[in-house]
Amino acid sequence: MSKYNPSKIEKKWQRYWATKKIYNTKDEPSSREALASLGNYMLLTEFAYPSGNLHIGHWYAFSIPDILARYLRMMGYNVMYPTGFDAFGLPAENAAIKNNTHPEKWTKKNIAYMTKQLKSMGATFDWSREVSTIDPDYYKWTQWIFLKLYEKGLAYRAKTAVNWCPKDKTVLANEQVIDGKCDRCGTQVEQKELSQWMFKITQFADALTDDMVGLDWQETAKINQKNWIGRSEGAKIKFNLVDIPGQKDGKHFVETFTTRADTLFGVTAVVISPELAQRWIDVGWQASEEAKNYVKSSLSKRELERQEAKEKTGVDTGILAINPANDEKVPVWVADYVLGHYGTGAIMAVPAHDERDREFATKFNLPISDAPLRSVNEVMKLLMDKGAGKPERIYRLHDWILSRQRYWGAPIPMIICPKCGYQPVPEQVLPVKLPPLKDFKPADDGRSPLAKATKWLKVKCPKCGGEAERETDTMDTFVDSSWYFLRYTDPKNKKEFAGKDKMKMWLPMPLYYGGAEHTTMHLLYARFIIKALHSLGLVDFSEPFLRRINRGIILGPDNQKMSKSRGNVVDPDIEVKKYGADAVRMYLAFMGPYEQGGPWSPGGISGVYRFLNRVWNYVGRYDQNIRPNPVAQRILNKSTKEIEEDIKGMSFNTGVSSLMKLLNELESHEISKDEYETLLKLLAPFAPHLAEELWQNVLKNKKSIHLERWPEYDDKLLSEEKIKLVIQVNGRVRDTLEVKKGLSEEEAKRLALASENVKRHLIGEVKKVIYVKDRIINLVI
Ligand code: ANZ
Ligand code: ZN
16 A cells, blocks of 8 residues: 555545535535434634635634534534635735735735635535625625614714724724734724714623523633623712802712712712813813823823822812712812723722722821711612612623724715715615725824725715715724624525524524634624624524634744744644645644643644554555454444544544544454444544545545444443453452453452452452452452
């Protein structure tokens, strides 16, 4: 037999699988004759953005879930494992700018190249269902969904404090600001007040929090998302103000948010945020120079910087507030430890019970009251009777700012008429196509480059027919990806984003793989969009992803994050050339628990490669004329169970070890055709090309191994498994018996006593028996 040559066989089988379309999923339950279908099963890995090249992380993301996809197919499920490209958005556009090309050209070129690379993985992708978010047939529905949300008031435009990235020259959502920096380019983000399009995600804040209970997600992912939404139960309490210099009437108040209404009698100050102070200044409060300067300098600081400051700072405003509980007058201070965009932007300070307030009071010599706590009921009743407070829930979550002042995105389908204001683009004329634009780079004035597409810009107002202009902002790319999984169920539909009958067959999704960084971005947005569509009656379910698995990260051989500058980047193309796709896939599976990832080891992959060579060479041991071998059968039976449980439990690494152990055990035996076939089927999900080559070319089977049924194991055979039991007398080995696994102490003792060799050494009575199940029995005399 020839040498194992993956580069030769892998391409060949990839072509064969594609021509035979064996991974194209039909909507109706599978009718493959050999398989009784167990039903539809959609599993998905987050689609990639066309960055240019597949890195090893992509391989980890896509080829490992493919093991499960293949196993489920062999079990008889009608499996859909689609993929596509998240091709609009900042990352693609920035990369294009860096490479001095146009985003459209760049993106399309990369999609073509990466598709080729993805195909070299030998995964079970159904390419007939591919979606790409830049396809007008796709973004037509992104725009349509926007319009539906707009109709119901879930999309709106308002002036708001926004994160502005000066480098990318666009607004970012809160989720896209990591430690005060732009998630895309790492630049320090600035705060601005701008009018933007927003989605009312906060309307679903409770559902997004509460519905997580029923989801099978990693606990850390649930906690992170819950904290991000940050529901807080408390009360809003109103403090009337005594006097404000420069203000005419005396009817002013400040509202505070507290989670500790029971501490109301211990309030010794009201503290407002610099943001709120600025609003007071804007409406005519004549603040002292000191206060004005303090507000100004605070506002130039980042929120994080303010929160992490070692020392509390602040200025007395000179204004007094009246505690509604006891009519006591307390000073109003402005201090930057109070955040402008949380709660009401003002607090009641209770130094006796709150750490931050205590630091503040200590620094500025404010009194610390020893008033006793009251019961929350008592306090709430008092406040409600006076109309000075009510229970309130607040959230850390803000509405999702979705407009971007960038070219490479789906245009927001709105029209601005000087007479009628904002008007939606009529549904029938969707999509609003992105106009070709040579000068697509972001502008310094904060206006979208689409303003330069003068012909495209001019449009008739759909309401009055007068001259109007199109909205020039495009949508955040997370809008595109918030619904793409729906489209896989019905990718060619011209009338709907997906037919309800089709969605019913596949969704909600049983299993979704992705990166941990998406917990507070994509996963949150997609859950919101589904809840919004559900509330509009457009989908039948309110949670898209029943089970979620965040994969680990592949590190460089030096145990560090891979990066060009460190020179520790592993290029999958090179590894595939050297060892073949099967070895790369199998090594990635073998590396460690999927949820942990780990460092790439050159020794590790060559070890897996040697194993595949051994499988290849083992074929020489198979002989047409060999009869079924009960020992080999028992070994295979046990391994089938082990490997099946490993795959089902996502323990792919132990699955590979089980395969290795299996080969070790089999290598000392000759096996029949049947047994050899079983071995190949167990190998098929892990090393699909090698298994196919041996299956069709050596065993001369006519159909693909990937259409075969997964081997069944016999539980009875497992319990009849034999082990070697060591028999000792007074701690010295006197015999070894091959016995049934799982013997009771009684049975073991009976067998031990029957051994001739043991009998010879048994002088006297057995006083004690020490029995270690399936290993040792020691008779003490
Ligand atoms: C009085 C009090 C007494 C408070 C006490 C706490 C303990 P969470 O759970 O995070 O919602 N707070 C309210 N708005 C704030 C803002 N904009 N910036 C900074 N702090 C703010 O925390 C709610 C508590 O954080 C509120 O309850 C308030 O302080 C403070 F013994 O009110 B508390
Ligand atoms: Zn009009």
